[in-house]
Amino acid sequence: MAHLLGAEALHLEYPTRIIFDSVTIGLDEGDRVGIVGRNGDGKTTLLRMLAGKLDPDAGRVTRRGGIRVGMLDQADELDTGLTIRETVVGERPEHEWAGDPKVRDVIAGLLGDLDFDAIVDDLSGGQRRRVALAAVLVGEWDVIFLDEPTNHLDVEGIAWLAQHVKRRWPANAGGLVVVTHDRWFLDEVCTATWEVHDRIVEPFEGGYAAYILQRVERDRMAAASEAKRQNLMRKELAWLRRGAPARTSKPKFRIDAANELIENEPPVRDTVSLASMAMQRLGKDVVDLEDVTVTFGDRTVLDGVTWRIAPGERTGILGVNGAGKSTLLSLVAGTLQPTSGRVKRGKTIKVAVLTQQLAELKDVWDDRVSDVIGRQRRSYIAGGKELTPGQLLERVGFSSAQLATPVKDLSGGQKRRLQLLLILLEEPNVLILDEPTNDLDTDMLAAIEDLLDSFPGTLLVVSHDRYLIERVTDQQYAVMDGTFRHLPRGVDQYLELRAAATAPPTAKATSTAPPAATRLAGAELRAAEKERAAASRKIDKVNGQIAELHERMAAHDQSDYVGVGALAEELSALQAQLEAAETRWLELEELLG
Template sequence: EFLSGGQKKRVALVRTLLTPADILVLDEPTNHLDNEMAEWLEDYLTKYPGAFIMVTHDRYFLDKVTNKIVEIDKGQIYQYDANFSKFIELKAQREDMAGATERKAKSLYRMELEWMKRGARARSTKQKARTLRFEDLKNRSLIEEDGRVEINALSTRMGKKTIELYNIDKAYEDNVLIKDFTYIFLPEDRIGIIGPNGCGKTTLLKIIYENLEPDSGTMEIGSTIKLGYFSQENEYMDDKLRVIDYVRETAEFIQTSEGSMSASMMCERFLFTGSMQYSLIGKLSGGEKRRLYLLKILMEAPNVLILDEPTNDLDIYTLAILEEYLGTFPGIVISVSHDRYFLDKMATRIFAFEGGGAIKQYEGNFSDYKDTKSLTTDDNNKVDPVSAATVDEKKAENIANWKQKDTRLKFTYNEEKEYETIDEDIEKLELDMEETDDAIAHAATDYTKLNELMEIKKGLEKALEVKMERWVYLNDLAEKIEDQKDN
């Protein structure tokens, strides 16, 4: 009854680990665990003698403890003998290959579409073949792409006065959570808050957002500040309400960098497709409800985002785009999180609860915090600021030199000549293939001739494939060159 959410999670986890088992099954094991406990669990699982299966979005955790990843993507299952870092590399290779196939199909579709617009210029059999090919490519060009969440930064203008905390104290009976804490938030602060479960992290957020009365000290909030609070637990959602109606409670239209967007369009950006928008909230999964809750918070256009364990129950794709969104968000972000990867991407300053109510500040992200902490206990690890500065200066100089170079795309002489004739080359190869097919049909009983023709056809198919790949490359390059002229 008196335990925090993280403490209850820790008790349940210990009970599971103490139960004899051949296979451990863990569902989001690091949710609600503090960083120290997550690191302990990492060490435990790396030494665990048996097998375990887990679902998790914790990317550092995945990287440390797994040797096989099973990905479910659009109804397909892909297996990778890898940890998370290697999985990302292998997945990128798979998507590059899939993307190349898709780009090729779309480029072929563009070429065939142009041919269809011009009309048939050859005999009827060729016209029929090209028409069938056009329909096939048309279908392939409509292959569903991976669902990705895309968010445009939304915020309300912020004045000079932000959030100011002076000498804040807060305790519950003898448990001192916050002692003499002072901080004035800067307009684009990215604050990550860490500490053990039950130490007072959420209490600090509630002092800011819910005006929880401190025992002593004062808090001042500027008149232009608009707070958005993404809590550990979703706000109440009426299960009988449709997704689109829940979002419309916030706004029917919002202004983004792309112009006015409807609630339905924002739902689409958050992977709630047309049919899902009219589904009842009660039919959504826990992760989908979490995503819907996040959408509503962002649509309110706050200029201060307060996030309490935002990564819980969000999928990795949504997390990646949320991190990208926070990178362009023109306001203040304050986040309690156990997700070390998220803290590395988001934070530029760490507030660490270090016991007895002390909140110590560290410049940088979570990895910087860990490095600083390790330096205080290891006098042999010295940082040479001069060397670091020299490296940064050299890097900046190299970037500046690169930017001064002429990096505009252009055809080589041979590419330009090839681009001018490649359509005719492809049509010639297709005609040769049709004639070879006719010859094969007439040589059905002449096996010697048939083998020769099959070899010829194989060579023509290979040549056509190479030509088509060149056609895709040259046309993509031509489009990019044209785009440069417009910029």
């Protein structure tokens, strides 16, 4: 493959520390590289040096003659006074840019909900970020550097961006280097991963899943990695191998040694024990939303929503911004009353909400971390082990030196981790997470997910991070057009529903699929209608059996672990039956129209 650019013996240091020392790395045609590493280790710095935005103290970056380089920086610096149109397409005549399929794709994918003639100064931070990304993507570049491009994008936007960069160049042309904490995006797009750590850049083959495999094998062979970090990565690897085997089938490197590490690794969550503990702490009643409607003025946000939340339920909630996700969670948390309908709350529930505003830290802003933690509980049970608050802090990346740091001086990611720990130490039995991945690198995300694996209560998560949703929740729902819809096939099904809902009328009218009424006729049509009715009855029946089983579990002697385990297995089987029936009902519904 032809060489695009390279870095040779890069050295960079600040007054307090050395960032890079003798780093040599290269980018070839067709490379799609993801950069990972802890916050503060130099990921953005490396990107800016390679893009020519920052000069190293020593060494050099060389580029092939004539290559064009574009970059999305974190700063979102947009010229003031310009419209979105002027910022994205400049002075190009409309017939010129509108006739370019790539430009149309970028505008539709990122800016479809914005007024193209709006002034960029009046936009929100998230909107400005999308405009900046669009301005880069409409350009003709041989190499594109993207620094956290998925920030402020929802699940649909991230899926669109992945497809755009995958088809932007032919397979063996162009180059992409991206810094992101979105692990699904790394897996979907990248052919190589560079880990920035300890003043070096270490290359790995493949996306995030492949990187984890190689990293665990590297740690095992080196036998020098600290035990807690290796154990955490083994758990992450076990989930990647069991939960998403297709991701790890592509790498060409030898993974036998890595597989040996997880041969006896248990599932990431002990569902039987968690179900038992959840029933002990919550009883059978958590929160029931019954035919709930919420309106604000003339706008109906939720319309006739019914949701019965079970003890130990782990649910991910999807939806576009403004769809009503926060409204739904406010009903669960008890901070909002419905316009109509009923919210029934269990007597023993204790709800905690991890907000995006770091509200839990306001009262301790000037206190040292050690003092804040010292006022909390003396121990916490995680993964069957009793940990002190200090050990919990260490587990999520706090060093002993940082314990003396005032809360206000922590980084964004450190504040986020401290916020979650303070909530967990209060031992809620219903935990609501609203975009919990903000400001966290991939290692810290894995550490947070490890803590959540042992949370013995009901967990509700709203996030645009697809990897997190699939990793820590067992089922997904979507808030769409005021309704609350179960997604048996998860995020993929949500994206399909959104694509169908947002397709232009002409696209729907010219679909190659024949109308539902002409697909089936006669005996086939009657058989399908009969099967749909049967599937509907099956769903109602199994839902009733699940409700009855929850009551039996609540009444059962919780010290009878064998009996509780049998009931939990019965519940798992019923939930599998329900998912299968719902999936079949959806298929028949689409077939019959």
